[in-house]
Amino acid sequence: MSVQRLFHASAAPAELLLRGVHVLDPRSDLDAPHDVLVRAGAIAEIGAPGALPAPAGSDVVEGEGLHLFPAFFDPHVHLRTPGQEHKETLATGTAAAAAGGYCGIVAMPNTSPTLDSAPLLRSLTAHAEREAMVPVGFMPAITVGLRGTDLTEMAELRDAGALGFTDDGRPVVSAGMLRRALQYQRLCGGVLALHEEDPSLSGHGVMHEGTVSARLGMEGIPSVSESTMVTRDAALAAYEQGRVHFQHLSCVESVEALAAWKAAGAQVSGEASPHHLTLTDEAVRSLDSRFKMNPPLRTEADRQALIAGLRDGTIECIATDHAPHARHEKEVPFEEAPMGVTGLETAFPVLYTDLVLPGLLPLELVIERMTAGAALLDLPTPRIAVGEPANLVLLDLAGEWEVGARGYASTSGNSCFEGRTLHGVVRLTLAAGAVVHRAPVEVAA
Amino acid sequence: MSQHLLSIDDLDREGIERILDRAASFAEVAGREIKKVPALRGRTVVNLFYEASTRTSSSFELAAKRLSADVVSIRAATSSVTKGESLKDTVQTLTAYDPAAIVIRSPHAGAAQLVARWTDAAVVNAGDGKHEHPTQALLDVYTLRRRLGALDGKRIWIVGDVLHSRVARSNILALLRMGADVTVSGPPTLIPRGIEALGCQVAPTLDRLEQADVVYVLRMQNERMHEAYVPSLREYAARYQVNAERLKPHQLLMHPGPVNRGVELSADAIDSPQALIAQQVEAGVVVRMAVLYELLANGPAAPGEGAGSEATPEAVALA
Numbered sequence: 001m002s003v004q005r006l007f008h009a010s011a012a013p014a015e016l017l018l019r020g021v022h023v024l025d026p027r028s029d030l031d032a033p034h035d036v037l038v039r040a041g042a043i044a045e046i047g048a049p050g051a052l053p054a055p056a057g058s059d060v061v062e063g064e065g066l067h068l069f070p071a072f073f074d075p076h077v078h079l080r081t082p083g084q085e086h087k088e089t090l091a092t093g094t095a096a097a098a099a100g101g102y103c104g105i106v107a108m109p110n111t112s113p114t115l116d117s118a119p120l121l122r123s124l125t126a127h128a129e130r131e132a133m134v135p136v137g138f139m140p141a142i143t144v145g146l147r148g149t150d151l152t153e154m155a156e157l158r159d160a161g162a163l164g165f166t167d168d169g170r171p172v173v174s175a176g177m178l179r180r181a182l183q184y185q186r187l188c189g190g191v192l193a194l195h196e197e198d199p200s201l202s203g204h205g206v207m208h209e210g211t212v213s214a215r216l217g218m219e220g221i222p223s224v225s226e227s228t229m230v231t232r233d234a235a236l237a238a239y240e241q242g243r244v245h246f247q248h249l250s251c252v253e254s255v256e257a258l259a260a261w262k263a264a265g266a267q268v269s270g271e272a273s274p275h276h277l278t279l280t281d282e283a284v285r286s287l288d289s290r291f292k293m294n295p296p297l298r299t300e301a302d303r304q305a306l307i308a309g310l311r312d313g314t315i316e317c318i319a320t321d322h323a324p325h326a327r328h329e330k331e332v333p334f335e336e337a338p339m340g341v342t343g344l345e346t347a348f349p350v351l352y353t354d355l356v357l358p359g360l361l362p363l364e365l366v367i368e369r370m371t372a373g374a375a376l377l378d379l380p381t382p383r384i385a386v387g388e389p390a391n392l393v394l395l396d397l398a399g400e401w402e403v404g405a406r407g408y409a410s411t412s413g414n415s416c417f418e419g420r421t422l423h424g425v426v427r428l429t430l431a432a433g434a435v436v437h438r439a440p441v442e443v444a445a
Numbered sequence: 446m447s448q449h450l451l452s453i454d455d456l457d458r459e460g461i462e463r464i465l466d467r468a469a470s471f472a473e474v475a476g477r478e479i480k481k482v483p484a485l486r487g488r489t490v491v492n493l494f495y496e497a498s499t500r501t502s503s504s505f506e507l508a509a510k511r512l513s514a515d516v517v518s519i520r521a522a523t524s525s526v527t528k529g530e531s532l533k534d535t536v537q538t539l540t541a542y543d544p545a546a547i548v549i550r551s552p553h554a555g556a557a558q559l560v561a562r563w564t565d566a567a568v569v570n571a572g573d574g575k576h577e578h579p580t581q582a583l584l585d586v587y588t589l590r591r592r593l594g595a596l597d598g599k600r601i602w603i604v605g606d607v608l609h610s611r612v613a614r615s616n617i618l619a620l621l622r623m624g625a626d627v628t629v630s631g632p633p634t635l636i637p638r639g640i641e642a643l644g645c646q647v648a649p650t651l652d653r654l655e656q657a658d659v660v661y662v663l664r665m666q667n668e669r670m671h672e673a674y675v676p677s678l679r680e681y682a683a684r685y686q687v688n689a690e691r692l693k694p695h696q697l698l699m700h701p702g703p704v705n706r707g708v709e710l711s712a713d714a715i716d717s718p719q720a721l722i723a724q725q726v727e728a729g730v731v732v733r734m735a736v737l738y739e740l741l742a743n744g745p746a747a748p749g750e751g752a753g754s755e756a757t758p759e760a761v762a763l764a
Contacts, residue, residue: 210639
């Protein structure tokens with residue numbers, strides 16, 4: 001039985017010739033200028049630059065000097081629907097994804113009400129089929145109401161299209177409860193994505209526990225709050241031969257634990273966010289609530305460990321944890337502000353500017369890690385190859401833009417990169433065969 | 446001095462000394478029968494207190510009044526803040542009255558920084574969460590300097606609940622800037638991880654307390670016991686109470702108040718001649734006068750404002 005797990009509004013399939021673009025897809029071993037022809041929403045031909053004639057009725061994009069990558073996939077975003085549409089909707093969240101070069105995103109269940117039942121999932125998938133510009137997958141809750149006490153009807157949810165399960169925003173505090181979910185996974189499948197935090201250690205913490213929290217007098221969230229839970233849950237996954245994915249890893253100890261359990265044969269994977277890869281708790285000295293998220297920004301050593309983990313494959317993929325909040329909610333003292341930052345519109349440019357350009361990570365690796373989330377959820381990986389659906393992002397790597405200067409496609413503007421000048425302008429995004437984003441200028445019709 | 450006093454980080458040693466010298470000149474005024482100077486006549490100082498406070502709010506109020514400012518004092522419990530008005534809306538409302546300064550006390554770190562973003566008035570941090578309480582540190586340094594002269598090389602121990610203390614953080618910074626040698630001591634559960642990065646030392650016990658020239662004792666709040674930071678106040682007092690036995694005759698004793706008698710301090714220590722607690726309170730008014738004066742009267746004069754930079758309080762008082 002094949003169950004549909006990604007949902008989006010129907011759009012006209014693209015008819016498009018991308019002429020002379022530098023195609024870069026490490027999985028297809030492509031790294032050179034080519035013409036790429038998209039017909040009826042699929043990649044029809046890849047030829048030498050200038051070699052392909054434009055069929056009648058197709059758009060032509062002059063791509064000289066621009067790069068074409070497989071579009072990105074984000075396994076971790078918050079679309080705030082239902083219940084918090086003042087922060088984000090399916091329409092604006094997927095528009096933000098399109099603007100960031102994504103062809104697929106996965107929505108978390110900490111909505112109001114919680115996404116924890118099949119009827120709610122069906123209504124959301126129907127909603128996505130009307131509003132979502134970019135394919136969206138849904139991860140319902142592991143436990144009812146994210147309360148950690150009763151399992152959701154995981155089998156029925158899987159039949160209704162659930163990609164996997166998560167209590168994201170909260171940990172599954174009880175080891176026994178997580179063990180039951182892992183046992184039940186044998187029946188229904190679906191990855192368990194885990195937000196790792198021991199509340200008895202994180203307490204009311206609002207930032208990383210360290211020298212900066214000591215200076216600011218704010219309650220800290222120690223790294224061991226995360227890493228001890230990674231260790232515990234990897235052990236449980238190994239024992240039950242289940243599959244778990246660790247969300248938004250933030251510290252050295254977690255990367256070490258993940259590497260050790262992988263080496264021991266556990267089916268575990270991990271993600272890291274652009275903000276944890278590029279910022280540290282030093283940013284919190286500004287007391288600006290845009291630097292408040294959970295897990296918190298940690299130290300330079302932690303950041304370097306995440307980069308190294310991404311490089312050596314311990315961490316498989318990049319996820320934004322796009323967490324929109326309204327301006328009035330964030331315009332309060334740091335300790336009062338909600339956790340979370342947006343990320344879809346800045347993910348690639350910030351990684352390109354802060355990690356690729358300074359030589360910390362190769363460009364191909366960043367592209368690989370920004371598309372690898374799909375396979376972790378048993379979805380096809382976006383690829384540039386003849387016959388594949390057009391999931392493509394066209395970037396001007398030499399272009400610069402100031403974050404927030406032209407507003408955001410997202411309903412919310414709580415970006416921790418606001419005001420920064422970044423390299424890498426997304427010119428065009430194709431998702432599931434349709435053009436979903438065009439930069440306002442420069443793209444010739 | 447910058448436009449605001451949000452943190453001790455806004456001041457270098459010279460800036461601290463200028464405020465303390467100014468405070469000393471105001472101390473003379475305080476000795477007169479008529480304790481007012483007209484430096485801030487016609488200007489408005491708003492005290493916005495989101496937390497209960499007796500000595501800080503009353504001393505700010507008195508300081509502003511002695512500088513002849515009009516003073517509006519707003520307590521969280523009696524204003525629209527209890528009706529759910531946001532800090533931003535409250536500050537913008539108050540800013541419409543065109544205050545020269547807003548003095549803010551908040552239970553949240555960074556509140557004063559935010560207020561400074563939302564108003565043209567000078568902002569004085571009167572305590573933000575567990576972050577900072579810069580005027581307390583200034584009055585403590587003032588009190589110590591009057592007694593000891595320069596603080597270079599003086600050994601100062603800060604004892605007790607450093608974790609939850611904005612007073613400790615501002616004092617560590619101010620005392621280090623003044624050249625003192627600072628050690629914090631208390632139960633390991635109440636010493637923040639990483640505090641030594643500020644430049645102080647950490648001593649887990651009071652065994653070496655006799656090395657100190659000054660013992661600065663912090664308030665130990667009852668609720669810390671319920672939060673399991675210490676097993677009991679009894680055990681806390683046994684290990685960390687500063688009493689007549691632990692306090693040596695050569696040492697000075699300070700406390701930001703209010704004191705829990707019999708917990709962090711014994712009655713005999715409080716009442717000992719080494720205690721500077723009353724002097725600290727007394728210093729509160731003149732130091733806060735000096736802060737308001739430096740921010741409002743001694744900087745570049747606001748458009749249409751008479752208080753020039755040449756005017757010393759003495760000259761103004763005689764005018």
